[in-house]
Amino acid sequence: QVQLVESGGGLVQAGGSLRLSCAASGRSFSSSTMGWFRQAPGKEREFVAYISWSARARGTGYADSVKGRFTISRDNAKNTVYLQMNSLKPEDTAVYYCAADLVKYESTWRGDYWGQGTQVTVSS
Numbered sequence: 001q002v003q004l005v006e007s008g009g010g011l012v013q014a015g016g017s018l019r020l021s022c023a024a025s026g027r028s029f030s031s032s033t034m035g036w037f038r039q040a041p042g043k044e045r046e047f048v049a050y051i052s053w054s055a056r057a058r059g060t061g062y063a064d065s066v067k068g069r070f071t072i073s074r075d076n077a078k079n080t081v082y083l084q085m086n087s088l089k090p091e092d093t094a095v096y097y098c099a100a101d102l103v104k105y106e107s108t109w110r111g112d113y114w115g116q117g118t119q120v121t122v123s124s
Contacts (some may be wrong), residue, residue, distance in 0.1 A: 002026035002113050004098045009118030012088055016122070020083040022098030022115055030076040033102040035109065036083045038094035038120075047109055049083060050102055066092075088122045095119050 008020040020036070035050035035118060049072040052059035060072050071084040096118050101109035 002100075004100060004113055005114035006096065006098050006115045006118040009120045010095060011121045014088060014090055014122055014124050016088050017084070017086045018088065018120060020085065020096055020098075020118060020120075022081045022083075024079045024100060024113075026079075027079065028076075029079055029081075029100050032100045034081045034098065034100045035102050035111070036072060036081075037097045037099060037109070038092075039089075039097070040094040040119075043094075045097070046047065048096070050109070077082065085120070088120075090122045090124045093120060093122050 003025045006020060006024050008018060010018060012018055031053045033050060033052050036048040037045050038048050040043040047063050048066055049060065049062045049070055051072045051074050062070060069085065069087045072081065074081045098115040099113065101112035103110050
């Protein structure tokens, strides 16, 4: 049974940092494009960052709203993806979800596997 389990969320003051982890189990995700999404109250889920499976070019991509502040990385040996979040802002408050086997169709990301989410709250 494939599972993605996020951890590392919490309450932090504006300007602070958090590191989210997404531990995958049930199969290897070393050849999977993985990513992070978030959903704030009353808003639709939005893309945050992705990291490709390629061993040669570990391509990454970010939403404009987090570019320069967030960094996605992965440790294939641990089957884990990370999201380092720095210079956090109150507008970063959301439930953050990890996803695997991501494919982008035009402007929409689709993932086969999703975690249950971890809450990030940034106070002003």
